[in-house]
Amino acid sequence: MTYSELFEKSVIQLKNASIEEASSDVTLLFDYILGVDRAFMFMNGNDTVPDDACDKLLNAVSIREKRVPLQHITGFQNFMGLEFKVSKDVLVPRFDTECLVEEAMLVTNDNDKVLDICTGSGCIIISLMNYKNGIEGYGVDISKEALNLANENAERLCKPDNKPQFILSDLFEGVNHTDFDVIVSNPPYIKTSDIETLMSEVKDYDPYIALDGGEDGLLFYREIALKAPDYLKKGGYLLVEIGFDEGDAVKELLIQNGFDCVKIIKDLAGCDRVVSGRKQR
Numbered sequence: 001m002t003y004s005e006l007f008e009k010s011v012i013q014l015k016n017a018s019i020e021e022a023s024s025d026v027t028l029l030f031d032y033i034l035g036v037d038r039a040f041m042f043m044n045g046n047d048t049v050p051d052d053a054c055d056k057l058l059n060a061v062s063i064r065e066k067r068v069p070l071q072h073i074t075g076f077q078n079f080m081g082l083e084f085k086v087s088k089d090v091l092v093p094r095f096d097t098e099c100l101v102e103e104a105m106l107v108t109n110d111n112d113k114v115l116d117i118c119t120g121s122g123c124i125i126i127s128l129m130n131y132k133n134g135i136e137g138y139g140v141d142i143s144k145e146a147l148n149l150a151n152e153n154a155e156r157l158c159k160p161d162n163k164p165q166f167i168l169s170d171l172f173e174g175v176n177h178t179d180f181d182v183i184v185s186n187p188p189y190i191k192t193s194d195i196e197t198l199m200s201e202v203k204d205y206d207p208y209i210a211l212d213g214g215e216d217g218l219l220f221y222r223e224i225a226l227k228a229p230d231y232l233k234k235g236g237y238l239l240v241e242i243g244f245d246e247g248d249a250v251k252e253l254l255i256q257n258g259f260d261c262v263k264i265i266k267d268l269a270g271c272d273r274v275v276s277g278r279k280q281r
Contacts, residue, residue, distance in 0.1 A: 122150030
């Protein structure tokens, strides 16, 4: 079978499984398993694929056909230009969350102290530490498995002399510092009743505890907005990722808990994505 034939066969197989991003998924699998990119395909598409390589590719396509996330097949996800290791123990980093990091970068100065609540894979705090200088970073999560993976990512992606400290903690419970310049969080925010309506790749493979935001989706925002002022310097910032319909409610929670300059930021798709506020001076 030629590379072009294998590509076409794989795309058809995923389309028949109603996978919308069939072509891009196969392109990524070609790169991951065969080491073949689009330029190679253009120049050498009629070359024959070695049998063992063909079998490996078709096996991966069969796994993806069962709605296993592509990132669980490759073991990695690109986020903010960095390759993060992922697994069933963490929420796969989403492109949407880059909006949170980008907004945090606007209020984070070099050498600031930053806390990432519900850190998961560590993608938020590690990205901030890669694009700002001298950040003193901390990440907390209730999952030991998530923190193990976050530490692996930090070892791979951070400078040897400047890695975040990860803490096993239920939100602020295990945090001993009270002088953070910035607190960021992408907490669970899906309404409990909505989880079963999510696509299979999310509801069946992302950790349930990383999705469930309680009856109204606001469970974690209430706690974070209430406690964050005790851990921020005066003038420090809190930024949280939100669901598309939660902006007004989360904005009001920050205002009620003493934050000013509170605003809702939209993502590139025009959806409400981040709420930020400053601890009153």
